[in-house]
Amino acid sequence: xxxxEGVNYMKNVTSFFFSKILYKEVHNISGQIxxxxxxxxxxxxxxxxxxxxxxIINGRKSFYISAEALxxxxxxxxxxxxxxxxxxxxxxxxxxxxxxLAKDFLDKQIVDINDKKVERVNDVRLGSIxxxxxxVAVDIGTRGLLRRLGIEYPFIMITGALKYQLRNKLxxxxxxxxxxxxxxxxxxxxxxxxxxxxxxxxxxxxIEDLDNKNRDTLFNSLNxxxxxxxxxxxxxxxQVHLLKSMSDKKASDILEIMPSDQVADIFEEIEEDRAxxxxxxxNAESQGEIRELMEYEKETIGSIMSKDFITFLPDLTVKxxxxxxxxxxxxxxxxxxxxxxxxxxxxxxxxxxxLLITSNNDTKLYNIxxxxxxxxxxxxxxxxxxxxxxxxxxxxxxxxxxNNSLIGIVSLNDIIHEHxxxxxxxx
Amino acid sequence: xxxxxSNRLKKLLFIITIIGPGLITVNAGNDAGGITTYAxxxxxxxYKMLWGLLVITxxxxxxxxxxxxxxxxxxxxxxDLIREKFGVKLTFFAMTILLIANxxxxxxxxxxxxxxxxxxxxxxxxxxxxxxxxxxLLVTKGSYKKxxxxxxxxxxxxxSYIVSAFIIKPNWGIVFKAMITPTIEINTGFLLTFIGLIxxxxxxxxxxxxxxxIVDKKLSISDYKYEKLDVYLGAFWGDAVSxxxxxxxxxxxxxxxxxxxxxxxxxxALGPIAGQSAFILFGAGLFGASVLAAAVIPLSTAYAxxxxxxxxxxxxxxxxxxxxxxxxxxxxxxIGAVFILIPGISLIKLILVTQRIAxxxxxxxxxxxxxxxxxxxxxxxxxxxKTQNIISWFTVIFIIALSIILFISPLFSxx
Numbered sequence: 001x002x003x004x005e006g007v008n009y010m011k012n013v014t015s016f017f018f019s020k021i022l023y024k025e026v027h028n029i030s031g032q033i034x035x036x037x038x039x040x041x042x043x044x045x046x047x048x049x050x051x052x053x054x055x056i057i058n059g060r061k062s063f064y065i066s067a068e069a070l071x072x073x074x075x076x077x078x079x080x081x082x083x084x085x086x087x088x089x090x091x092x093x094x095x096x097x098x099x100x101l102a103k104d105f106l107d108k109q110i111v112d113i114n115d116k117k118v119e120r121v122n123d124v125r126l127g128s129i130x131x132x133x134x135x136v137a138v139d140i141g142t143r144g145l146l147r148r149l150g151i152e153y154p155f156i157m158i159t160g161a162l163k164y165q166l167r168n169k170l171x172x173x174x175x176x177x178x179x180x181x182x183x184x185x186x187x188x189x190x191x192x193x194x195x196x197x198x199x200x201x202x203x204x205x206x207i208e209d210l211d212n213k214n215r216d217t218l219f220n221s222l223n224x225x226x227x228x229x230x231x232x233x234x235x236x237x238x239q240v241h242l243l244k245s246m247s248d249k250k251a252s253d254i255l256e257i258m259p260s261d262q263v264a265d266i267f268e269e270i271e272e273d274r275a276x277x278x279x280x281x282x283n284a285e286s287q288g289e290i291r292e293l294m295e296y297e298k299e300t301i302g303s304i305m306s307k308d309f310i311t312f313l314p315d316l317t318v319k320x321x322x323x324x325x326x327x328x329x330x331x332x333x334x335x336x337x338x339x340x341x342x343x344x345x346x347x348x349x350x351x352x353x354x355l356l357i358t359s360n361n362d363t364k365l366y367n368i369x370x371x372x373x374x375x376x377x378x379x380x381x382x383x384x385x386x387x388x389x390x391x392x393x394x395x396x397x398x399x400x401x402x403n404n405s406l407i408g409i410v411s412l413n414d415i416i417h418e419h420x421x422x423x424x425x426x427x
Numbered sequence: 428x429x430x431x432x433s434n435r436l437k438k439l440l441f442i443i444t445i446i447g448p449g450l451i452t453v454n455a456g457n458d459a460g461g462i463t464t465y466a467x468x469x470x471x472x473x474y475k476m477l478w479g480l481l482v483i484t485x486x487x488x489x490x491x492x493x494x495x496x497x498x499x500x501x502x503x504x505x506x507d508l509i510r511e512k513f514g515v516k517l518t519f520f521a522m523t524i525l526l527i528a529n530x531x532x533x534x535x536x537x538x539x540x541x542x543x544x545x546x547x548x549x550x551x552x553x554x555x556x557x558x559x560x561x562x563x564l565l566v567t568k569g570s571y572k573k574x575x576x577x578x579x580x581x582x583x584x585x586x587s588y589i590v591s592a593f594i595i596k597p598n599w600g601i602v603f604k605a606m607i608t609p610t611i612e613i614n615t616g617f618l619l620t621f622i623g624l625i626x627x628x629x630x631x632x633x634x635x636x637x638x639x640x641i642v643d644k645k646l647s648i649s650d651y652k653y654e655k656l657d658v659y660l661g662a663f664w665g666d667a668v669s670x671x672x673x674x675x676x677x678x679x680x681x682x683x684x685x686x687x688x689x690x691x692x693x694x695x696a697l698g699p700i701a702g703q704s705a706f707i708l709f710g711a712g713l714f715g716a717s718v719l720a721a722a723v724i725p726l727s728t729a730y731a732x733x734x735x736x737x738x739x740x741x742x743x744x745x746x747x748x749x750x751x752x753x754x755x756x757x758x759x760x761x762i763g764a765v766f767i768l769i770p771g772i773s774l775i776k777l778i779l780v781t782q783r784i785a786x787x788x789x790x791x792x793x794x795x796x797x798x799x800x801x802x803x804x805x806x807x808x809x810x811x812x813k814t815q816n817i818i819s820w821f822t823v824i825f826i827i828a829l830s831i832i833l834f835i836s837p838l839f840s841x842x
Contacts, residue, residue, distance in 0.1 A: 120737030140737065145736055148516065213501065
């Protein structure tokens with residue numbers, strides 16, 4: 001075991017910060033310096049990213065050594081000593097697909113799954129697990145920055161004197177979603193599985209915080225169902241941006257899953273030719289609904305109403321209605337009423353879902369409807385809807401056209417969304 | 428038919444929304460430092476530096492285009508890019524340089540506020556505390572955006588220099604000849620003024636500010652052609668105003684042998700258009716431009732530094748959530764304001780000196796930028812072409828060379 005300045009013995013380290021060894025001298029088994037540690041190559045497809053090669057630079061020459069030969073030691077004064085303890089050094093040729101720790105991960109952005117925030121990697125904690133060096137945590141704190149600058153300990157002394165403890169801010173790897181920062185997305189592909197566990201609205205916030213490249217890569221890594229939920233929550237200019245960089249096929253697949261009123265809003269914002277192309281690739285039912293919604297002027301109820309609602313004819317029984325709902329309606333459906341119409345599509349009345357469930361099975365629907373329910377015209381404004389909803393304490397309203405046909409419903413939620421969007425533009 | 432028309436109208440509106448902000452940015456960039464430096468260039472050296480203004484206009488256009496391109500291609504701010512490519516140590520260095528240069532420029536702008544209000548007989552001991560608290564509150568309480576336009580309107584008063592220049596009727600032949608005849612004098616005064624001219628035109632903060640405001644526009648690469656037009660127009664239009672300021676002061680003050688030591692003297696070049704009330708025109712313009720810059724620059728500095736180190740930022744945050752952001756923002760304003768309150772300090776001299784510091788420091792940030800924009804991993808096929816590289820490197824080397832000559836010239840002046 002080598003010695004530094006005589007009597008100071010060193011011991012093996014099993015866990016350390018990457019900045020402690022980055023750009024430091026690397027020694028061979030007999031203590032000679034063979035170069036400087038320039039970077040580490042990691043395999044990101046493991047449970048925890050695992051160091052597979054060490055890049056060493058000697059003058060202008062650069063070479064790669066298998067990570068199994070890496071030993072890290074440190075003395076009592078926290079000075080690190082890097083040793084390659086292998087006689088036969090396996091040397092590797094660099095590949096385009098290699099992911100480097102310093103070049104591709106350090107100083108870049110990641111998503112903290114726990115706090116749902118985009119953060120910057122200040123340092124990385126590596127640990128030896130079953131004889132392999134693995135990435136155990138990411139440091140996003142100011143102390144990590146100070147360590148990188150080489151002034152960690154003076155600062156700790158100063159803050160210590162002020163009775164303030166400067167703590168590390170580590171995120172364990174299970175809560176880290178890495179982002180692809182390279183221009184070529186294939187070159188740097190991090191699996192994006194962790195982010196999918198978050199709520200769509202949280203993913204939307206994170207995507208809005210990112211730059212174009214990361215935004216596209218992260219969004220494209222989501223499955224279509226999740227992507228549709230997320231896209232719905234994203235602010236308009238980012239939506240447009242994402243759609244621009246997506247293939248027609250992928251875009252129309254995702255849009256088909258979304259509610260037609262949302263899709264109609266998006267189509268109002270993108271170039272007409274593209275909207276037509278995307279529209280033509282969607283199924284006939286969605287196409288019809290979306291085209292209809294796009295006819296409406298902005299800020300009218302027609303432009304924000306939803307086409308998803310449940311209607312029944314009046315002489316059905318409660319049992320018929322419930323059976324039909326159980327068979328046909330998916331769990332994500334957001335509905336508080338069923339609507340009863342005649343064969344000309346005129347609204348006869350509404351039945352709250354709760355009433356439907358608690359009513360006698362053989363009762364005919366026309367016996368339990370609330371006749372002449374509050375409704376709104378498709379050409380009315382969101383202000384009008386808000387007034388009615390507020391006055392009568394309702395959560396949604398049926399929308400009628402000039403022939404008194406039921407053509408959609410508008411919920412309090414839709415209006416809040418529209419209003420907050422409008423406010424954002426004014427500011 | 429109708430639809431085609433409305434589409435074309437939509438497109439036009441879209442282009443206007445892209446182009447507008449860039450022009451406004453440059454107009455606001457003609458702050459206290461800019462106006463005073465250009466005025467003193469004309470007053471002290473006549474038309475002799477017009478060629479320099481022409482040369483750096485091209486540099487400015489190329490550099491701002493680089494910022495725009497980086498913004499559109501990467502969608503990241505300049506300090507983000509610096510951090511990701513150069514690591515913590517070099518980022519720390521770049522941010523220190525930026526901070527020093529920006530504190531300087533803010534100092535200049537507070538001096539501008541004091542000088543402009545002194546024209547209206549308001550003592551700096553009253554104006555500076557009041558205005559700096561007002562700026563701090565406006566920005567942190569979020570109502571700044573609403574009043575920004577008012578201060579911007581003030582800066583349009585400087586267009587009166589253009590009218591003034593035509594009333595004065597200088598010998599345009601001589602003016603244009605000076606524009607294409609490089610003259611340089613190897614003495615400290617000339618070199619310092621020249622560096623100040625560069626420093627105020629290619630200010631380090633502008634690069635960070637411009638890039639992040641373009642990132643905020645969220646443009647796609649297909650809209651880039653309009654953005655390019657925006658920055659080119661901005662650079663040439665901004666420097667056109669500078670050109671007329673120099674012409675005006677050269678034709679009046681330089682001729683009369685007056686060098687600028689006070690705001691009153693600087694205002695005299697507007698005499699031909701406004702007569703006795705020239706000082707009102709100049710004072711109001713200087714005040715608007717200074718307030719605008721004194722609000723924007725500390726803010727943009729705080730954003731840039733927090734972005735680089737991954738600290739929470741934004742005026743919507745609480746002080747508790749974003750202590751670094753508010754600390755930097757407040758700190759710069761306090762330093763700027765307190766310094767001006769030192770009794771007996773020469774405001775005009777202070778403005779000029781700060782622009783020279785910015786000039787000497789500008790090659791640092793430019794070098795970071797040129798390395799970034801030539802990195803294929805970051806920019807892909809949108810790296811600089813040869814001409815862009817030649818012009819940008821020439822600018823860097825030219826400023827460094829001037830600074831070196833500046834520091835060694837006193838050694839040879841005895842021979």
